[in-house]
Amino acid sequence: MKIVFLTRRFWPEVGGVEKHCLEVGKMLIKKGHEVIVISEKPSSKYKQSDASSAKVTGEIFGIMIERIDAGIENWFKKFRVWRELWNKKDIIKKADIIHCHDVFFWYLPFRLIYPHKKVFVTFHGYEGNKIPNDLAVFSHKLAEVLSKGNISIGSFYKKWYGTNATIVNYGAIEPKKNVSFKKPGRMRRVLFAGRLEEEAGIMEYLIALTLLPKTFKYSIDVLGDGSLKREAIKFCRKNKINAKFYGFVKNVNKYTQNADYVFVSRYLGILETLGLKKPVFAVYNNKIKKDYLTMTPFKKFISIEKNAEEIAIDLLKEIDKEKIEEGYEWAIKQTWEKMASDYLRLWRV
Template sequence: MKILMITPNFYPNIGGVEKHVLQVTNEIIKKGHQVTVLTRKYEKKLHDQETINEINIIRFPLENLLNTWKWLYKNKTLIKNSDIVHCHDYRVFVFYYLPFRILFPFKHVFITYHGFEGFVPIPRKIFLLRKLSELLTNGNICIGKYIVKWYKTKTNHISYGGVIPSKITKVSNNSFTFIGRLEKDTGILLFIKAIKLIKDKIGVNLIVDICGDGSLKDTIIKLNEENNLNIKIHGITNPDKFIDKNQFVFCTGYLGILESLIKKRLVFSVYDNPLKQDYLDSLDMTITCNSSEQLAEKIIYYVDNFDETEKKIEKGYEFAKLQTWNKLSDTYLSLWGVK
């Protein structure tokens, strides 16, 4: 079976969707299928085409939409020669693939919905574009059941991603790893306010390693200096070594949560709108709060109550260890009707 995966960015870029596509593709190749990943050339130093671990990677120029369509039309044999085309999120289908849905009307095309845009209420334009992509594809996978509720998506499968089992290290240092973008919707500012509240209330200045980057970086540096906090920003990097050395994790994304649970870490999250609450509740494996004050209280509680912490950790670990990339690759094959 020849499969064409189309994704906005791919390895070596670091991100949740990038890792999802990489790991699922690796597993599908192990099962005897050929996979080509079509993605944007987001840096000039990247090769236009290369093979990594049997994955054929083809990168198209990062240009305006019309030139992208021209490039795709020139290279339309990529689509023509594929048995399956799989788009990763609605934007890929609508803004890249849609003209070729008309050109190749009988091609089997599927989609994975990976996340949400952070807007509540959901803009009508986004809602309609998502529905368009759903109607014009042959099936889909939703990463989180909240998508079914909020976007009225009729889905074939629901998943939360996958993890690779790894060595578990035991630590008790009351320190945190933050995983995610430095943007308002990840809860970073609410988290930092909670860290400050804990420092002011009980005199404990928690160590925080931030794995991520974004528009709030300068704001966080300023808050750290003004409040004499113990925060270090490491940029966009693999968070594994920080999860290993710190006792707790703050994260609001499914993949980061799973990667923390499989290492037996207690994960805290916050929400500031009902969609994000459903996003977190549909997984139900984190300590979920709706304010900095509540988050500070929960952190203090679980630091002081070892038995309760261990119960939550074991529950999360038992769930995470079932979410393997091999299992998720079987979900993809099932969606495509491949045995």
């Protein structure tokens, strides 16, 4: 079966959706299907190299990669996307399945041209840092109505977007075997993983560290980038926080497995952290982010906070080993094999 993924970003760029598409694609290839990913050209910092398996164009793990030049973010971008996809219409025409990862609007003109084509959508998380506006709600509902079915990553969609999920999922990981829980030493190693934006709570986490007693010795590694990076670095220097900023990294688990406490608030990062038996501290800054975190089966395995004060209080509590073990047992069942099976079930294959 020939499957086409439409997604804004793809490997080698770093992020939850990028990894999701890659890992599901790899599983589908193993099951004998053909997978083509159409995505925007990556930013200039990602150079294609024959020495790297993460190719910008061509093939990776058997997945064929096609790129479109969508240009800058403005009102005209959708027309550029449609023009670029029109140049690849033969790929769409020959596909058995079209699956849109958030970007259902990319496919709208082809929905009219190929009314009987099987098209599906995955809703990944939510957009940006704000409560969904009417346009966001409408676009999600339109995607639900015009597609043959959808996978919702999270249970909050019905409440916030009015969409009805065909299948609900919370992400997946590659389970690690023989993982053991380790208590923190005198010098606690803290890790933040996420975008350096308000939505990810970077400043709340850093403020929380300043509220801890001097007897709580720690260092923090910060993985990620964003508009608050300069402010975060300045804050750390001013408050003498022992912090190292690494930017985006491809292997987050390498840092997570050496951490004692992990600041992360997106599903993929939470699952990967639970799968390494590390305590998760997830902060929310608005009502939708609160529901995003609390309307989940893993809420009882993590610490969820609304501000720096609550984060500091939870950091001072003794780590609940039983909760860590239960979280691990749940997380290792959320595999990419299971995720790929959900896609095949959605497509009725």
